[in-house]
Amino acid sequence: MAPSVRYPRPVTIHHVAEEASVSKSTVSLVLQGSPLVRDETAERVREAAHKLGYVYNRRAAELRRQSSNMIGVVINDLMNPFFAELLAGVERRLMDAGYIVLMAHAQESPDRQRRVLQSMREHHAAGILLCPALGTPRSLPHELLPWGIPLVVMVRSLGAGAYDYAGSDNECGVRMATRHLVDTGHRRIAFLGGRTGPAYAERLRGYRKALAAARIPFDPQLVIEADPGRGGGRDAMARTLRIDPRPTAAVCYNDITAFGALAALGEQGLRAGADFALIGFDNVSDAAHSNPPLSTVDIHPGDLGEQAAAALMARIAQPSVERQIYLAKPRLMLRRSG
Amino acid sequence: MAPSVRYPRPVTIHHVAEEASVSKSTVSLVLQGSPLVRDETAERVREAAHKLGYVYNRRAAELRRQSSNMIGVVINDLMNPFFAELLAGVERRLMDAGYIVLMAHAQESPDRQRRVLQSMREHHAAGILLCPALGTPRSLPHELLPWGIPLVVMVRSLGAGAYDYAGSDNECGVRMATRHLVDTGHRRIAFLGGRTGPAYAERLRGYRKALAAARIPFDPQLVIEADPGRGGGRDAMARTLRIDPRPTAAVCYNDITAFGALAALGEQGLRAGADFALIGFDNVSDAAHSNPPLSTVDIHPGDLGEQAAAALMARIAQPSVERQIYLAKPRLMLRRSG
C-alpha cells in the first residue's frame, strides 16, 4: 500500500480571505490574476497571502477543475546515457511549459511498467511519455486508449497502431554508417551488439541494405548478438576478433556497445580508427570524448526528448490532431574511430 | 502559468455504490481493504467497481486525508552517469516502498531549482531528495524547514546545518587513491579536474593529506582545475602532459573527468596504466568498460541513492529522529588504468 504523511494544517484561501476582509471567491480570483478584481483589493489580498505565508494548494485546485499539470514519463534504461539525455530533453521542454514530471524507471520490466502506468493514471497525469520496456505487448497503446490520457511512445516502436511516436530513422542511420565503411574500403564489416527489440530489427535492416547496395554478400556470421550494453559490446568485439577472416570494421547497435568494443580493442592492443574501424549509434555526449573519440550516427538524444514532449503537448492541447510521427534525421558524425 | 487538461467525467465511488447498492462509505472502506465490511458485500463492491471500470482517484483521497505519496527529487546533472545511477537507485527504493517520484533536472541553476522546489511544495510532496545545484545558498535547508516537508540533501554538502545528508567520504576516497599511486612509486601526481563545490574541496584535501603523509611536497602547479566533465578532463590532461617535469600519475575529480583524460592520453599515443597511471572517483558502471578499464574510487552510486531514499523515508515515518548522516565508505577499485 501507498505510505502517507500527515501535515500540519496549512493556511488556506479562507484565512487569506479573512485577513483581507474579502470572500474566498475574491481571493481565488486574484490568485488567478483575474482582471475582475479591483487593483486595490487585489493588492490587499496579495499582502494578506504573503503575510500569512499562504501556499497555493494545487492538488485541491486541480481536483476541483478536473485538470492536471503532471506528465508521466517512463524510462526503461537509465544506465544508458542515451536515455538519460532523452529524459533531460523531455524534462527541459516540459518544465519550461509549466508541467512537472512524474518519473519512473521500469528497468525493462513490463510488470513494473504496468504498475507505474496505473499509478500515473490514479494521479491523473495529464499525459504520458513512454519509452517501452523490452517485451511490452504491442497492444499497450490501444489498451491505454480508454484511459483518455494522451500518450506518446518514444524510441522503441510498438508496431502498427494509431499512437503518436517519436524516434529515429534507425534503418537509414545504420545504412549511412555501413555505407561509409564500405566507401572507405572495408568489405568484412560486422554488425555488433544488440539482440532484440524494435530498434534492433530496423538497424540490422539498414546494415543489410547497405551491404546489398554495395554487392557485398551478407554473412550471418558477422552479426554478433549481445546484450545492448558496454559489457555486451566488449564480448561481441572479443568474439569478432576471433572470426576468420577477421573483419576490419563494425557498426555497433548503439554507442555504449561501441564503448565496450573500444575497450575490447584496447585489450588486444588494437587502436580503433587505425586498426579497426568502428561506428556507434546515438551520439551520446560521451562519444566525443571516448578513447578514441567515437564516430557515430547522431540522432540528437536531447532534441529527440524535446520533440517527444512537444508532440505530447500538442496532443494534449488538441486531442484530435492527426497522428504525429517524429523521426530524428540521422547524421553521420565522423570522429577518430572510423 | 501551468497548462491544464480537462477529462471526461470519470466513474466515482458514488457510481460504484449505486451499482452495488451500498453507500459511498462502504465502497471507500472496501477499497481500503477494511475488515469492517462483510466479505459478501466487499465482493459485490469489487465486482461493481470492476464492471464500471472504476479507477481510484488518489488526488481526491490524499486531499481529504491530507497525505501524499509523491516524493520530489531534484538532480542537477543528468549528463553525468553518476547522477543517473544515483537517480535510478533513489527511484528503485522509493517505488518499491509505494512512492512515486516527481523528478526535476535543475541543470545547475539555483533559480530553476528554486522554482521546482516551490512546485513540489504546491503539489504536496511528502518529502524531497535534493542534490543541490552548484551555487545553492547554504541556508536552503534552513529555509525549507518551515515548509514542514522532510528533506535529505544528497552528494553535495551544504555546510553545517541540521539537515539529513547522504554522500560519500570524499576526503578518504581520494586519500586512498593518491596513496595507492604513491605506493606504486609515483612522486609527481596531479589532481585533475573539478573546480568548485563542496565535493571539490574535500577531495582536494584528501589528495594533499596523502601527499603530506608520504612527505611529498605539495605542488600547486599539479592541481589542474577544469570543468567537472569529459571535456574538462581532456583539457586538463592535455595541460598536465605539458608540465615539466611531467607528472606520471593523476587522480581525477570524478570518473567522467577521468574518461576525458583517457581520451587525451590516447591522443598523445600514451596508454593509461602503462605510460601514465590514472584513477577516477565514483565507479560509474562505464568505468568497468572504458579503454582501458578505469581504476577508481568506488562509492556505489546506485546504493548511495537507495540510502538517501531510505533516510528520507525514515524521516517521514518519524519526523523527530535525530539527524541522519550517511557517508558511503569508499573502496579502491583497481583496474587497468592505474
Place this chain on the structure above:
DNA sequence: CTGAAAGCGCTTACAG
C-alpha cells in the same frame, strides 16, 4: 456491519 453527513482546499457559475 452499513449509512448520512461533514469536510479536505479549491473554482465557478450565479446573484447582486
Place this chain on the structure above:
DNA sequence: CTGAAAGCGCTTACAG
C-alpha cells in the same frame, strides 16, 4: 466588482 453556495472525489467520525 464581490459574496454565498455548490461541488470536485474521496475519508472519517458518528449513529444506528
